[in-house]
Amino acid sequence: MARELWKGNEAIAEAAVRAGCQAYFGYPITPQTELLEYMSRRMPELGRAFVQAESELGAVNMVYGAACTGVRVMSSSSSPGVSLMMEGISYIAGTEVPAVLVDVMRGGPGLGNIAPAQADYNQIVHGGGHGDYYPIVLAPASVQEAVDLTVLAFDLAEKYRSVTVVLLDGSLGQMMEPAEMPPMQPLKKEFPAWATRGAENRERRMLSSIYLNPPDQEVTNLRLLRRWKEVEANEVRFKTYYLEDAEYVVMGFGSAGRVALSAVRAARAEGIKVGLLRPITVSPFPVQAVDAAVRQCKAGLVVEMNAGQMLEDVLRVNNNRIPFEFFARMGGIVPFPDEILAEIRRLAQGKASLEGHPRDRWLERVAAQA
Amino acid sequence: MTTTLDPELEQLVYERPDSLVDCATHYCPGCTHGVAHRLIAEVIDEMGIREKTIGVASVGCSVFAYNYFNFDFVQAPHGRAPAMATGVKRVLPDRFVITYQGDGDMASIGMAEVVHAAARGENICVFFINNANYGMTGGQMAPTTLPGQKTSSSPSGRDIETQGYPIRAAELLATLDGASYVVRRSLHDPKNIRLAKKAIRTAFEVQARGLGFSMVEMLSICPTNWGMTPLQSLQWLEEKMVPYYALNDFKVHPAVAEIRI
């Protein structure tokens, strides 16, 4: 199929359609709304289900109901809406039914703004809903990658009976780029042995997240955890750039990683041996790749569009072995390559430190500049 | 001692509907959840739709409804059953989809979900059990608790000055164009129970014909949390609840009025 110019949000919607998404439920919120609008046209055209729900609470529970029938189903939202969905996400995880959610993150907390941010990392990756559950979280850095990861999200959700989130920031949702769409998959005709579709010629089935007897709940918790260990073993994805001979490593996901790549290229042009590690699955987190980069490099830099949420996961792997620095823009601001380049130069000048916390040192640098 | 019945004289007049599982329930003695379950199960049997029905249980005493009904069931978060039912029904429009909800579930935490399911004319049946309190959590005030009614969270009786007024959910939902059939019945005596069953049947017929949203409210008792015997409870329902919650048809779409059962 030819490459065409696609807007991120609409590209994700069409990719979901082609992945065989049979039902979409959502609620308008910028910078995600084009996804809902696209679905409002496209799904009925194909005879598939579309409902603009009364709220994100409604939407996620419609997803939950549809997921129980064994079809491919999704919703999308942006940060404040995703907060409302946390209840449903926990229930979906507890019931072990597959569902795909797209979070096009914006500035926060609270109502924040509608500009791009990455501040839902903790909420999504480390679980904003109650209870022990483990979502698979995919973080694209281009429209093409968003398309590819949307298709993958449906496959992984089904394979692991898991909530799978495509996590991107508003700039990716809004930008237009050439992308190639995947082929149209046929809708599912066979449904898993747990799907509640009417007890025709079989025993009744029930789907629930309730295990009133604590030992039964514990068995479920262990099952979820073991399944997650399988995900960790098989589904880690990341991309490295210029890392083979690198002495310094930059890490960032999504748009932050993408902007960092420009900075890494500029630094290479200056002769600095720096590479980039961009996690694609931020959950499961690419622990081994981070560890390998730590073993190889003299110092590292984490770049995010939040206050250092992924930074903590990197630091846990680093375990104080090499100095790490941190750089962020927040509030809906995308970092400039030059800003990141300046940070890379500092690394190359040996200014990275093991004293204290990288976030605190970054805050001091910000204060010194002001 | 065992008595042998003369098979000539023996006549089966009452048996468990296929749509109910043969098991003991966790409901308290006298509770009318069991009556409501049975009525729904009888109607599903009579219509022969057990294998085509998917239930959505709510959070409340009826959270385990799926253990008692013998057809496919899912279990919604507190208040969200109409949204979950929407998800099921939109994917499987030829199945019968029902929710079974208490008053705290439907008329408090889940008010938005039920109102919008009704407004959309979602082709589902909502069975709404109004027992004037939150049964499962130990008898707290519900949106349906009567003025002056004592509950564990309105110990001096519901004070309308600070705790507001009860919600008449059937009347409220009946104002919505998407709702085709909205009625209130009571489960306090055999006559009213028969009327409730007829309403449940009508609700299913509405769904069978694709006529949209239906809701049958059933006034119910909660002897344990009301602190009364079952008999006293039935009397209290009749004397206190029925005057406040009129037993009536609040919305009957003309196409529904033509249904003959």
Ligand SMILES: Cc1ncc(C[n+]2csc(CCOP(=O)(O)OP(=O)(O)O)c2C)c(N)n1
């Ligand atoms: C989000 C959430 N809030 C509160 C509860 C606790 N809770 C469980 S059942 C219930 C009340 C149910 O009352 P009602 O819907 O009237 O049904 P009944 O038990 O009387 O049949 C509450 C508040 C919960 N499970 N989930």
